[in-house]
Each structure stands twice: as structure tokens, then as C-alpha cells.
Amino acid sequence: MAKKKFYVVWKGRETGIFDNWENCKKNVTQFEGAQYKAFSTEEEAKAAFQKGFWSVVTKAASRHGALLAANGANQPIKESLAVDAACSGNPGKMEYRGVDVESGREIFHQGPFEEGTNNIGEFLAIVHGLAYLKQNDCSIILYSDSAIALTWIKAKKCRTKLARTEKNNRLFELIERAEIWLQQNSYSTRLLKWETSRWGEIPADFGRK
Secondary structure, eight states: OOOOOEEEEEESSSOEEESSHHHHHHHHTTOTTOEEEEESSHHHHHHHHHHOHHHHHHHHHTTHHHHHHHHTTSSOOSSEEEEEEEEEETTEEEEEEEEETTTOOEEEEEEEEEEEOHHHHHHHHHHHHHHHHHHTTOOOEEEESOHHHHHHHHHTSOOOOOOOOSTTHHHHHHHHHHHHHHHHOOOOOOEEEOOHHHHOSOTTOOOOO
16 A cells, blocks of 8 residues: 655645645646645645745755765656757757656746757757756756757857758747856756666657657
8 A cells, every 4th residue: 555645735726735646636737837745744744835845845955965976877866857858850840848857747848949959959958947947046956868968058059050040040049048048147056967778768758769
């Protein structure tokens, strides 16, 4: 028999503490920016509700360094944000998204955009994730499975060779905005490579392989 859990909803159709997933689910499913988390005991849930979502998440994130040191790359940190992109063709219709690793909940989703590439999508997804976490004052880890996009982030430049056209002009406007954000903002988010060979597909994967 599954152990009983208590669910805190800080942001949803109704907020509070729920003693079953079904009641929690109806308050957070398809609610943009929903904030919720499961706890093992009612006491933990009550304390977390008082502290607030980001306080709880940030406190949990403080353990990540120790966990990474102890576990190495044996397993991913669940309290994290994963980003990924998908592209139908090269170039083709491209979209990207960010997913909460622990809950599997989609945090953001952009696209599809015409005449894009997967690398561009990966780059934009990382910047979007960085901006989202900074805006919400959250220090959890951000995972990407794209080594190329991670090098572009480090360079603060999208080094695509894709030609700009009338169809993908909107996409290039987003690239320019992302590059400006990287140049004008600092961030404390820890960017890590998702180890697909060890952990399987990244949780933000679109499942189209």
C-alpha cells in the first residue's frame, strides 16, 4: 500500500494543504505557473505552506552541492529544471520547453517557430530557463542535454549558421533578445549536462525520436 502524502498548493485554483493527489491535481492541472509539492507528513506540509514555495525550493537546492559530491553523475538531482527542444526537419518547425524534473510538470513551452533548428531551440530553452529561475529567485539546477547549446551559453552568443529569412525573422528576434539577456544579466544557476546514456531521455524531451 502506497504511503500517504500531503500536498501543498501555494499557487493554483485553490491554495492550501490537501491529503490526496486528486484534490491537489484538480487545483493545479492546466493552471499556468502552478506551485505545489508533496510532503511525507502533515506537519512538514504545514511548515512548508507557511514558508512559501520558493523558500522551500531554495532550501532544498542548498543540498544539491552535497548530493552531487556524494553521488557524482550516478543520478540526476530531482529538484531541478530540465529544458529541451524538438525540430521537424533541419531547418524546420521548432519548439522548446522547460519541465520540472521532480513532478514532470511543464513550466514553459514556446513554439512552434518556422525554419528553426534544434540547436537554436536548445539555446533559447536554456536562456528562458535561466531568466525564469532568476525572476523567481530560485537557485535550483538547470539541466540541458545539448553540449553545443551549453557552449553557446558560455560564449553568450548563438553561433548558428542558419540564414535569416522572412519566415524565421521572429525566431532571430528571440535569439537577439536572448543574447542581450545573457550580456546584461548575471545568474547563480548551476548549468549541468543531462547524462542521457546513464539516465535516459531528459524529462523535457518531446518523445519524437
